[in-house]
Amino acid sequence: MDVATLVEQAREGRPRAVARLISLVEGASPQLREVMAALAPLSGGAYVVGLTGSPGVGKSTSTSALVTAYRKRGKRVGVLAVDPSSPFSGGALLGDRVRMSEHASDPGVYIRSMATRGHLGGLAWSAPQAIRVLDAAGCEVILVETVGVGQSEVEIAAQADTCVVLLAPGMGDGIQAAKAGILEIGDVYVVNKADRDGADSTARELNHMLGLGESRGPGDWRPPIVKTVAARSEGIDEVVEALEKHRAWMEEHGVLDARRRRRAANEVENIAVTALRERIGDLHGDQRLDALAERIITGRLDPYTAADELIESVTQA
Incomplete structure (x- = not known):
């Protein structure tokens, strides 16, 4: 079933559609971005x-x-x-x-x-x-x-x-x-x-x-x-x-709006950090990471500067 139909049925209160949408969320489905985009104006x-x-x-x-x-x-x-x-x-x-x-x-x-x-x-x-x-x-x-x-x-x-x-x-x-x-x-x-x-x-x-x-x-x-x-x-x-x-x-x-803004900001931050972590995780065995490690153990580079270089290379990739 397509996302638009699921969202429409969920709005009608059909529990099976709500269950399907939450399952897409839990499973980090490739359709998750589409689901969140469809739900944004409704929540x-x-x-x-x-x-x-x-x-x-x-x-x-x-x-x-x-x-x-x-x-x-x-x-x-x-x-x-x-x-x-x-x-x-x-x-x-x-x-x-x-x-x-x-x-x-x-x-x-x-x-x-x-x-x-x-x-x-x-x-x-x-x-x-x-x-x-x-x-x-x-x-x-x-x-x-x-x-x-x-x-x-x-x-x-x-x-x-x-x-x-x-x-x-x-x-x-x-x-x-x-x-x-x-x-x-x-x-x-x-x-x-x-x-x-x-x-x-x-x-x-x-x-x-x-x-x-x-x-x-x-x-x-x-x-x-x-x-x-x-x-x-x-x-x-x-x-x-x-x-x-x-x-x-x-x-x-005005506390309710402030809490909800903070909640949305935390959510965005968590999604971004998770995406970055996944991209950095893909570097295991990569020559860039090995080169940085080599410079650290030989005393030519400190780990904080190495991390800065790694982040820069990942975000520009």
Whole structure:
């Protein structure tokens, strides 16, 4: 099927067409440039919410509860759930689809699991393009759930309009938050499993750490802390309310446009760096690279100057 037809069918909300487009993205298809060119004028309207946190805090359950809450408000919802890749097959466990099976028959919800394929940072490399597909397909809210690997998982802050950090009592998450850069990326904090002992102390500890680390002026956003029991949908409406307040604040202060510009700039940079890396990778065994290496080991050239020469030769080729 040609790209124009796929895009048209995706705009009509046909899940198979959306799946085909995301598969083209994941597989780095030769048609990827054509797909992105076709989607560019159709995207930009979706509100992207990232959900991150340590394994076991209830990210998938919270995502499912948020889908239900947004559907009650009449919103079309897309879910991008990033699973860790198998080191053997390269595929993802797709456990998030199992947890969100209650939404499988809802035509207003599209759920896609993606494998990281070895990419660090909690997201798949192709996540930005997959988000654009869901946006162009008419999803008004896109929930991006990260892997759940812990301290290296802050990449979601660069991909989402609003970043939700989930914690749970009894998991040492207070300490994890302090040392993982989590205090810098959260726009809304959720203490899930609040029916457990220690939920109040976890919220207090988090609030204290946010107070210690903040350098906010009058009118700046202060991340709220919401307690939930996602398995029973308790507190989820309050989370949605906090998300909408953050969105309104960003729109009022020009933060939303700034974040989206930064996101687009990061995407362009990543694509360009990847293309350059591939071109440099093709030089292994090339006489130019061998000649530079020879000059380095004989002391006639330093590695930084050699790198400059290599970049110049690659970009002019």
